[in-house]
Amino acid sequence: MENRIFRLREFLKQQNCDGVIINKEENLHYFSGFTGDDTILIITSNDCYLITDSRYIEQAKQQTDFAIFEQKTGLLSKTAQMVEELGLKRVAFEGNSLRYNAYAKLNNLLQGKDIDFSTSVDLDELRVVKDDEEIELIKKAIWISDEAYSHILKYAKPGMSENEIACELETVMRRLGSERPAFTTIVASGVRGALPHGVATDKLINDGEFVTIDFGAVYKGYHSDITRTFCIGQASDKQKEIYDVVLNAQLLALKEIAPGRSGKEVDAPVRDYIANAGYGQYFGHGLGHGVGLEIHELPRLSPLSPTAQLLKNMLVTDEPGIYLPDFGGVRIEDTVLVTADGCQPLTQSDKRLIEIM
Numbered sequence: 612m613e614n615r616i617f618r619l620r621e622f623l624k625q626q627n628c629d630g631v632i633i634n635k636e637e638n639l640h641y642f643s644g645f646t647g648d649d650t651i652l653i654i655t656s657n658d659c660y661l662i663t664d665s666r667y668i669e670q671a672k673q674q675t676d677f678a679i680f681e682q683k684t685g686l687l688s689k690t691a692q693m694v695e696e697l698g699l700k701r702v703a704f705e706g707n708s709l710r711y712n713a714y715a716k717l718n719n720l721l722q723g724k725d726i727d728f729s730t731s732v733d734l735d736e737l738r739v740v741k742d743d744e745e746i747e748l749i750k751k752a753i754w755i756s757d758e759a760y761s762h763i764l765k766y767a768k769p770g771m772s773e774n775e776i777a778c779e780l781e782t783v784m785r786r787l788g789s790e791r792p793a794f795t796t797i798v799a800s801g802v803r804g805a806l807p808h809g810v811a812t813d814k815l816i817n818d819g820e821f822v823t824i825d826f827g828a829v830y831k832g833y834h835s836d837i838t839r840t841f842c843i844g845q846a847s848d849k850q851k852e853i854y855d856v857v858l859n860a861q862l863l864a865l866k867e868i869a870p871g872r873s874g875k876e877v878d879a880p881v882r883d884y885i886a887n888a889g890y891g892q893y894f895g896h897g898l899g900h901g902v903g904l905e906i907h908e909l910p911r912l913s914p915l916s917p918t919a920q921l922l923k924n925m926l927v928t929d930e931p932g933i934y935l936p937d938f939g940g941v942r943i944e945d946t947v948l949v950t951a952d953g954c955q956p957l958t959q960s961d962k963r964l965i966e967i968m
Contacts, residue, residue, distance in 0.1 A: 615642055618737055619654060623703065628730055630655040630699040632690060632717075635708035637904040638734050640832050643675040651690050652677070655697060662689050687713060691720035699726060706731025739901065739909045741924050745833060746948065749902065749926060752789070752835035753946055753957050755828035759783040760839055760960045767967055769818045769843050773798035776824065777811035784828045793827025793834040794906050804840070804939035807896055807932060818844040821939045827906065834906045836928050837958050838944035841965040850941075853933050854964045856888045857941045860931040861962070864898060864912075868947055868954040870923050874916025881931055882914070890933045893940075899928040902946055925949040929956070 619642060623631055633652040639645050643652055643661060647670055650663040661677040664686070671679045682689035694702055702721075704714060721728050741749070762783050767776060777796040784792070799809030801820040809823075816822055825838040840857075842850060860881050867877045878898040885894045897913030903926065910918035910925055921927070927949065932942030945958035 612642070612644060614742070615737070616654065616659065619734070620656060622732070622734075622737060623654075623656070626703055626730055626732060628701045628703040628732075630694070630697065630701075631703040631705075631732065631734075632694070632709070633705060633734065634713075635705050635734070637738070637832075638705065638708075640904055641738055642734075643677055645671055645674045645677075646832060647671070649686060651686060653690065653693060653697070655699060658697075660693060660697075662686060662693065687716050688720065691717055694721065694726060695724050701727040701730065703730040703732045704728065705734060707733055707735070735905075735908060738903060739925055740922055741903060741926055745903065746924065746926075748831050748833040749835065749946070750957055752793075752828045752830040752833050753837070753959075755784050755787045755789050755830060756826060756835045756837045757958065757960045758787055759826070759828070760824075760837065763824065764841065764965060764967065767816070767822065767841070767843065769816060771816050772813050773800055773803075773811040773816065773822075774813055776816075776822070777826075780824065780826050784826075787828070788830060789828035790831075791829050793829050793836060797823065797825035797838075799823045799940070800843075802937055802939055804941070805934040805936050807934055807940070807942070816843055819847070820844075821846070821850055821941060823940060823942055825942065825944065832904055834902050834904070835958075836902050836906060836944060836946055837960060838930055838932075838942045839960055839962070840941045840943060841967060843967050845966055845968070846964060850939075851964065853890070853935070854941050856885060856890060857931055857933055857943050858962060858964075860884050861929055861943045861945070864929040864931065865945075865947065865954060865956060868912075868921065868927065868929065868949060870949055870951065871920050873920055874910055874912045874918035875914060877921070878912045878914055878916065885931060885933065890935075893933045893935055894931060895934075896932070899930055899944075899947075902926050902928060921949050923949055923951050926957075
């Protein structure tokens with residue numbers, strides 16, 4: 612935690628700010644260890660303060676060593692009061708998190724106090740490179756989802772609904788230690804497989820259909836993200852062809868992910884491979900995204916990626932897919948750790964085409 616605060620303070624120096632107001636829950640967690648909501652951190656050049664209400668005072672004492680202040684007349688009013696009492700002159704805020712109405716109220720409360728409250732910052736970038744503790748927590752979340760997938764391969768059968776599969780996945784993950792699903796579980800079978808984000812429905816799964824499941828666990832705040840596609844019954848030649856293209860594209864990406872490569876550079880050869888196989892128009896989303904305290908965060912792998920270069924200990928997903936209208940789709944996804952000289956897929960679930968007879 613000390614290193615995180617140090618890096619944040621160095622960042623604030625670059626912004627010529629003597630303090631920052633943090634309200635995004637993931638950043639509350641990252642910089643303080645606190646996991647509640649309706650809370651604000653004020654971090655200055657010398658001190659750290661946590662402002663919350665009576666619901667979270669005891670929790671805050673257990674989770675953080677910040678100075679804790681209870682607000683009784685409003686979170687924003689208490690925040691403005693403390694900014695003034697601390698003598699701060701140039702205070703940053705999270706422009707990608709603080710809602711306009713909250714910003715306007717805070718700005719109004721600080722009017723006439725000789726305080727500059729106009730610097731918007733994005734603190735998410737400070738979380739992009741993961742430390743050893745974060746990597747271990749993500750590995751645990753990945754282990755939970757890998758175990759859940761192994762269970763589903765024994766559980767799934769014709770006639771089950773997509774919702775039954777989703778419920779079983781989430782139940783098994785909770786038993787294994789997941790706090791909650793990482794996102795709304797996707798189970799898309801048959802022609803619904805053409806929907807990249809086809810969340811589970813009451814549709815029954817028929818013999819001969821592909822089933823794409825995209826899901827994840829959350830362990831101590833950190834997410835996993837995995838997608839696998841399997842077949843109920845025997846796959847057709849067309850299904851096998853599409854599956855092989857996606858699998859080869861996914862394996863190609865593992866050769867491209869390395870420190871120093873940009874998000875666009877990693878994405879391009881994978882996208883070209885799918886296009887040369889005749890399915891380019893059916894792969895419309897990015898190749899991958901970062902995973903951590905949020906299920907989607909930096910870095911990005913896509914044609915529009917802002918990521919100039921990958922660095923050691925960044926985490927990205929590798930998830931190419933093909934989605935054919937009125938036919939179905941395939942996606943295969945691993946969570947991948949960028950290493951000193953390449954990458955390491957942390958997801959261990961089998962990627963070969965599995966036919967459940």
